[in-house]
Amino acid sequence: MHATSVHKTPAFQIKTLHSDHSCYGINHSGNNAATATFVAKYVAEKLKQQPEYRPIDIIKDIQREQGVEITYNKAFRAKETATAMISGTHEEGYKLLPNYCESIKASNPGTTVILNTTEDNKFKRIFMCYGASAVGLEHCRPLLSLDGTHLKAKYQGILLAATGVDANGSLFPLAYAVVDAENDDNWHWYLESLRAVLEQHIPNSLQSPNAFTFLSDRQKGLLDGVDAVFPQSAHGYCLKHLEANFHKAFKHPELTSLLWKAAAATTEHEFTETLDKMRSINPHCIE
Numbered sequence: 001m002h003a004t005s006v007h008k009t010p011a012f013q014i015k016t017l018h019s020d021h022s023c024y025g026i027n028h029s030g031n032n033a034a035t036a037t038f039v040a041k042y043v044a045e046k047l048k049q050q051p052e053y054r055p056i057d058i059i060k061d062i063q064r065e066q067g068v069e070i071t072y073n074k075a076f077r078a079k080e081t082a083t084a085m086i087s088g089t090h091e092e093g094y095k096l097l098p099n100y101c102e103s104i105k106a107s108n109p110g111t112t113v114i115l116n117t118t119e120d121n122k123f124k125r126i127f128m129c130y131g132a133s134a135v136g137l138e139h140c141r142p143l144l145s146l147d148g149t150h151l152k153a154k155y156q157g158i159l160l161a162a163t164g165v166d167a168n169g170s171l172f173p174l175a176y177a178v179v180d181a182e183n184d185d186n187w188h189w190y191l192e193s194l195r196a197v198l199e200q201h202i203p204n205s206l207q208s209p210n211a212f213t214f215l216s217d218r219q220k221g222l223l224d225g226v227d228a229v230f231p232q233s234a235h236g237y238c239l240k241h242l243e244a245n246f247h248k249a250f251k252h253p254e255l256t257s258l259l260w261k262a263a264a265a266t267t268e269h270e271f272t273e274t275l276d277k278m279r280s281i282n283p284h285c286i287e
Contacts, residue, residue, distance in 0.1 A: 145238070218242070
C-alpha cells in the first residue's frame, strides 16, 4: 500500500493498494523477536522446577502465553540454552569431573572411582562404585545383573551398570560406568574394575565355584569378559533377551510360552517333557 498526506490536513489518501497477500508475515503468528535465546530466558524458571519440561510443552506455552508460534527446532534449542543457563554446559561439566571424583571419595569413604582420559587429556571413560553400595552388597543375594544402555545427552556414550537384588527383593545399584561404546575392551575394563570392588568386600564369593552368579544378555563382550575375569562364577542369561532373540528365529506362537515353561521347570522330567513339545513344533529350536 502507498499513501500520501492530504495538504494541510491530518488525512491520508491511498494512491496504490494491493489487497491480496500470500506472504509469511500476514498469514503466520510467528515473531522474529521470539528467538531461541528469548524463549530460553522465558522458560528457564519453569524448566528449573520441571526438568522433564519437553519442547512440545514449550511450543504450547509460548503460543498460549505470548500468542506466538515457534518451531519444534527452536523450542529444542531454547531448552538446551535454558538448561545451560541453569546447570552449565556439558563441556564445563566434563572439566569438573576430576574435582568431582575427588569430592566423592572424600565425602563417601570406601568409594571407588576410576577416571580415564585420552592422550590429549579429554574424557575417555569413568567407573564409579559408592562406598555404601559396596558395603551393602554383602547383605544382598549373590547375584549381579550386567547391562548397558545408550545415553541421549549431547555427547551420547554408553552407561554400563551392575545391579544386585537386596533382601527385600528390590534392585540394588552397585556400580556404573560411562564409556564411548559397548565393546569388548570397555566391558573387560569395567569387569576388572568391578572385580576389584568385589575382592575388597566379598572375597569369599569369588573363590568358590558358582558361589556367585552373573546375569546378562548374550552380548559377546560380556560372554568373553565374565569368563575371563570371573572364571569361578556362574553366568546366566536374561530370559527376556533370550526370548526376543528366540522369537526372531522361530515365530510359532506356542514356542515362546513353552520356552518360559522350560525355564521355570523344577524337575528334569518337566523340563524334558516341555522340550519334547517344542521339538514336535520345530526341532531346530531346541539347540
